[in-house]
Amino acid sequence: MTDMTHPSDYRKLIIHQITGDFRTSTQVVTEAWRAPQAGEVVIRNEFAGVNAIFDKNLCRNSVRYIKVDPPFDMGIESVGRIVAVGSGVTHLHEGDAVAATRLGSGYREYQIASASKVIPVREPSAETLALIPTGISAMVGLERIGEVRDGDTVAVSAAAGGLGHFVVQLAKLRGCHVIGITGSDEKIALLRKLGVDRPINYRRENVREVLEKEYPKGIDVAYDSVGGEIFDAFVDHVAFRGRVVVSGHTSDFDKEIELVPQARAYRKLYWKSASIRGFQNQAFPEYFDDTATRILQLFYDGKLQVLTDSKSFVGLDHVADAVEHLLAGRNTGKVVVRLR
Numbered sequence: 182m183t184d185m186t187h188p189s190d191y192r193k194l195i196i197h198q199i200t201g202d203f204r205t206s207t208q209v210v211t212e213a214w215r216a217p218q219a220g221e222v223v224i225r226n227e228f229a230g231v232n233a234i235f236d237k238n239l240c241r242n243s244v245r246y247i248k249v250d251p252p253f254d255m256g257i258e259s260v261g262r263i264v265a266v267g268s269g270v271t272h273l274h275e276g277d278a279v280a281a282t283r284l285g286s287g288y289r290e291y292q293i294a295s296a297s298k299v300i301p302v303r304e305p306s307a308e309t310l311a312l313i314p315t316g317i318s319a320m321v322g323l324e325r326i327g328e329v330r331d332g333d334t335v336a337v338s339a340a341a342g343g344l345g346h347f348v349v350q351l352a353k354l355r356g357c358h359v360i361g362i363t364g365s366d367e368k369i370a371l372l373r374k375l376g377v378d379r380p381i382n383y384r385r386e387n388v389r390e391v392l393e394k395e396y397p398k399g400i401d402v403a404y405d406s407v408g409g410e411i412f413d414a415f416v417d418h419v420a421f422r423g424r425v426v427v428s429g430h431t432s433d434f435d436k437e438i439e440l441v442p443q444a445r446a447y448r449k450l451y452w453k454s455a456s457i458r459g460f461q462n463q464a465f466p467e468y469f470d471d472t473a474t475r476i477l478q479l480f481y482d483g484k485l486q487v488l489t490d491s492k493s494f495v496g497l498d499h500v501a502d503a504v505e506h507l508l509a510g511r512n513t514g515k516v517v518v519r520l521r
């Protein structure tokens with residue numbers, strides 16, 4: 182085993198009580214350093230990715246497949262450098278840059294990871310952090326769940342967000358016609374730069390009306406993470422054999438469930454042979470490694486831009502600020518916290 186200089190303890194963010202609110206549910210505590218065991222590596226985290234909705238749902242104990250019993254380690258995704266290597270690990274070395282995705286491993290200064298689970302990257306940067314796993318989710322959702330085909334008409338909600346800006350670009354790389362929906366003129370300008378064919382500012386234009394008027398043949402793939410009326414408009418304007426990917430519902434995830442009187446779903450889908458498909462990345466681990474390789478390569482080849490939000494958050498004491506910034510919809514691109 183090799184072991185570089187390290188502190189005797191380090192800081193991490195935990196849920197210490199369930200209040201329903203991120204800031205009051207969490208606190209920064211100290212953890213003692215532990216050396217890696219066989220097959221493990223220790224990573225000094227440099228950037229952590231903010232998944233504000235998931236984070237807040239943990240603070241409400243409302244993630245259906247996770248029971249939060251405080252103290253509970255927070256943060257899923259990070260990039261950093263390996264500082265210690267356990268016995269039996271031969272393919273990774275001290276100083277290597279790696280990305281890691283595991284619940285509880287993100288919002289902390291150091292983490293212990295299984296060497297077989299980390300993804301080598303060229304640099305521990307905000308960009309590589311955004312690609313893994315958010316870029317992976319965009320690619321899996323679009324290709325495997327949405328089954329996008331070259332030249333499809335693709336609609337993306339929260340198109341200038343951390344997830345959405347990847348979906349938009351991946352669809353453009355497939356020669357698709359892309360409709361990008363967002364909530365400000367600044368974000369519209371950015372979507373144009375990314376090649377979006379029909380940006381829609383939902384605060385100025387009615388999404389349903391635009392789809393009805395300008396897309397009489399409907400949408401082949403609708404990649405939705407906003408929900409509410411945008412989801413309804415996507416379902417009602419899905420094309421013959423089209424696919425609506427449900428990748429989140431930012432607009433109402435923490436609201437009372439809205440009961441909407443509508444025709445039953447089969448009335449809308451059957452005659453078009455269309456479908457609504459749920460997608461949560463953790464349910465599709467089989468695509469992870471291959472997609473990571475492909476999306477990193479697109480970035481290294483200069484074919485994919487990574488947008489990270491320009492607001493800077495530094496240190497674990499500012500994770501709550503970053504979460505609130507995203508929840509207010511103020512971000513453009515991926516929200517990251519710099520840990521060093």
Ligand SMILES: NC(=O)c1ccc[n+]([C@@H]2O[C@H](COP(=O)([O-])OP(=O)(O)OC[C@H]3O[C@@H](n4cnc5c(N)ncnc54)[C@H](OP(=O)(O)O)[C@@H]3O)[C@@H](O)[C@H]2O)c1
Nearest residue numbers: 318339342343344363364406428429431432460461462510
């Ligand atoms: N399926 C998966 O595996 C997977 C993976 C990652 C993330 N997700 C989900 O995808 C969604 C996007 O995640 P992200 O981290 O990339 O966030 P994000 O899209 O960067 O940020 C959220 C964006 O949603 C938009 N928005 C629309 N309606 C909103 C409302 N009522 N309140 C606040 N914001 C609103 C805002 O942009 P506008 O200005 O455009 O409105 C905001 O910037 C989340 O629902 C997340 O849970 C799913």
